[in-house]
Amino acid sequence: MPSILVTGGAGYIGSHTVVELFRADYKPVIIDNFSNSEKSVLKGIEAITGETISLYAGDCNDEQFVKHVFESEPEITGCIHFAAYKAVGESVEKPVQYYKNNINSLLELLSAMLKFNIKNLVFSSSCTVYGQPDDLPVTESSPVKKAESPYGNTKQICEEIIKDTVDATGKIKAVSLRYFNPVGAHPTSQIGELPIGTPNNLIPFLTQTVAGIREELIIFGDDYNTPDGTCVRDYIHVVDLAKAHVKALDYLEKEKNDSVYQVFNVGTGNGHTVLDVIKTFELATGEKVKYRIGIRRPGDIEKVWANADKIYEELNWKAERTLKQALYDAWNWQKVLKSRGK
Numbered sequence: 001m002p003s004i005l006v007t008g009g010a011g012y013i014g015s016h017t018v019v020e021l022f023r024a025d026y027k028p029v030i031i032d033n034f035s036n037s038e039k040s041v042l043k044g045i046e047a048i049t050g051e052t053i054s055l056y057a058g059d060c061n062d063e064q065f066v067k068h069v070f071e072s073e074p075e076i077t078g079c080i081h082f083a084a085y086k087a088v089g090e091s092v093e094k095p096v097q098y099y100k101n102n103i104n105s106l107l108e109l110l111s112a113m114l115k116f117n118i119k120n121l122v123f124s125s126s127c128t129v130y131g132q133p134d135d136l137p138v139t140e141s142s143p144v145k146k147a148e149s150p151y152g153n154t155k156q157i158c159e160e161i162i163k164d165t166v167d168a169t170g171k172i173k174a175v176s177l178r179y180f181n182p183v184g185a186h187p188t189s190q191i192g193e194l195p196i197g198t199p200n201n202l203i204p205f206l207t208q209t210v211a212g213i214r215e216e217l218i219i220f221g222d223d224y225n226t227p228d229g230t231c232v233r234d235y236i237h238v239v240d241l242a243k244a245h246v247k248a249l250d251y252l253e254k255e256k257n258d259s260v261y262q263v264f265n266v267g268t269g270n271g272h273t274v275l276d277v278i279k280t281f282e283l284a285t286g287e288k289v290k291y292r293i294g295i296r297r298p299g300d301i302e303k304v305w306a307n308a309d310k311i312y313e314e315l316n317w318k319a320e321r322t323l324k325q326a327l328y329d330a331w332n333w334q335k336v337l338k339s340r341g342k
């Protein structure tokens with residue numbers, strides 16, 4: 001059973017991926033510095049899987065720490081690198097912090113992988129690399145646009161660093177997964193998103209509004225060139241997204257070519273407007289969402305959704321859960337958070 005290092009394994013997507021790794025008979029080893037996650041997540045993973053977590057609490061930017069993990073876990077054959085800062089707005093205010101953390105942690109990880117002869121890397125990228133695409137849906141060969149934020153730029157730069165390293169060394173095989181909008185929670189309600197402070201993203205803001213924690217949801221603009229004027233996104237259930245990581249690892253484990261680098265979109269292939277999301281939430285849960293239309297949020301893309309054919313054709317992955325299911329799971333998770341006083 002190969003061990004897989006999961007940096008940021010206590011985070012939102014990381015924790016769901018750890019569950020799926022166990023299911024697929026990998027042994028995940030988590031690194032997390034708990035800067036944007038909580039130890040209780042580990043209990044949730046253990047409750048779902050019945051497995052005991054191997055955790056190394058520390059920072060990927062710390063060379064000695066990463067070395068210690070690889071020395072202690074000689075069975076590691078691959079890494080999934082989630083650990084990064086991810087708030088678009090915050091990255092505009094704190095670019096140095098974002099560049100330093102997101103790029104340096106990747107560099108430390110790659111250095112350690114080369115030193116310890118670890119071959120496989122799955123990297124957590126984002127559809128943000130496409131900006132506002134000229135043609136929809138976006139394919140992996142759609143042009144990468146100038147990043148709208150330092151956060152988006154770190155994803156572009158990290159993808160380039162990985163490609164250069166694969167090409168130059170021939171010792172690392174890698175996949176970058178370009179996520180569209182991850183939503184939902186584990187259907188057991190044992191793990192889910194844990195936003196700190198006021199959520200920036202639509203779904204946690206919406207569920208907190210319905211739970212009475214926020215007064216109302218503000219829709220950021222209804223004058224876009226879309227069917228109802230609100231922005232369009234491709235919302236993907238976090239469990240489906242987690243499974244894509246396992247498929248990517250399976251592929252890398254089997255791939256004979258020692259210097260392969262592949263990029264995949266991970267989305268459903270369907271676009272939904274913000275108003276669609278609200279209506280679907282109400283249908284899924286029977287709850288009413290209090291909302292009003294506000295002004296546009298600076299930097300928002302009008303519409304983006306994935307062409308996800310490549311990942312289906314090459315990795316045999318496709319999204320299986322509906323938006324309705326994701327919103328139902330997100331709401332159940334919100335109720336658990338509320339019962340915990342959060």
Ligand code: UFG
Pocket residue numbers: 086088126127128152180181200201202203205217218219220221230231232233274297300301
């Ligand atoms: N929205 C609202 N009100 C809110 C929050 C969001 O109307 O209170 C709208 C946004 O305008 C957008 C949609 O809901 O149309 C989704 O917004 P999110 O903030 O949830 O997600 P984004 O699409 O802006 O950002 C996500 C990820 C980023 C990633 C980006 C790539 O959070 O990490 O996709 O496009 F970079």
